[in-house]
Amino acid sequence: MKPAAFTYVRADSAEEALAALASNGDDAKLLAGGQSLIPMMNLRLAQPEVLVDIGRARDLEGIVRDGGLRIGATTRQAALLASADTLAHAPLIAHAMRYVSHPAIRSRGTVGGTLAHADPAAELPAVMVALDATMTVRGPAGTRKVPASDFFVTHLTTAMEEGEMLSEVHVPPPVAGDVRDVFLEVARRHGDYALVAVATRLVLDPSGNVAHARIVVSGVGDVPVRATEAEQRLVGERLDDEVIAVEAGRLAAAPLSPPADVHASSRYRQDVTAVLVRRALVAAGKEQS
């Protein structure tokens, strides 16, 4: 199908985009890479009257090191995958990016686009929660910072209000220690949305005990789900004990009531969660320090 007619506004900076959003109210939507929005428009699931194209807003694009990483909203997913800074400063992102769709989508699709789209089966939202990232949201009332864990409100819905836009995501440096990042996913086809994906960041202290644990699961709820009980169970433990990994997997899966669809039942997604968490922890334990 073809998209419904709309008025096209090109914004070459964040300022221009905010002005265009302000003058068009809720009739307007931002267009970045368009890799989620245009399919929805082709299927007429979305019919915005005005599209504000921020695909060329240079001030919204780029990756800057500042101890952690500051990633501009219109940074292409392919650029994030290719950046040496990603692997050096936030390996979890680099591991996860390989699962984010296909090269032809990543070349156009943006980091901010997938975060603002907030599909609960997408990879980057879970990764940003696991990394304790902070979203920079700009709007008519100024700029505010929103922790990733508060940013995702429900299916396809974020904490952003009308007239606001995501301008940047900040990934803080990891807490001190031996960082073990693992991302695992089960999907029907490589590059498809996850049936279940698990993003884990573990930081070990000098004696090899877990000092910090984040386990976040995609595809099992309305938002990325943090497995806090499993995280708490791991702190102080060593990762070379598979019994702990099995138990953490069980703790991560038990509270879930995942969605069911033609691809997988709710129970299947729950079981896969337990398996992926276990595998992620075993993999983290084996990583060379």
Added chain:
Amino acid sequence: MSSAAYDAGPEPVRITVNVNGETRTATVEPRLLLSDFLRHELALTGTHVGCEHGVCGACSIRIDGEIARSCTTFAVQADGCEVRTVEALAQDGHLHPIQEAFRANHGLQCGFCTPGFLMTTEALLAENPDPTDEEIREYLSGNICRCTGYVGIVAAVKDAAKRLQGGTA
């Protein structure tokens, strides 16, 4: 949208796109997909349209060298860009080495998905001139073929890599 606004229609946009080395200027409706711009406005019907929502990969083209879906890109987004389509592959009546490799290795049957596979293969081999089977399968995972079962396609890409390296060595 009020009927008056609908009747007036949204403002068309003037774009200039370099397509296969030729500068093309047109005035387009904002909602015109790049795939339809290529096929209907420029009569470049080698780019095929399958699912029209970014799943099947038949409409894959290159924008500024990068592989992209023309059905999930508006023509207005390609303003000022270089677009390369399957029509650019064969030169002077001679198939491109990638096309030769697909023909020699049964990399196609009905041919509907082939333009997308050819362009994706060209982008892959530009990035990675000697990919493994696994790298080929991963890179091509966004292109669907309902005829071949992919074995011939993977063989064709490996053969194409050899042909291209042989040609430039």
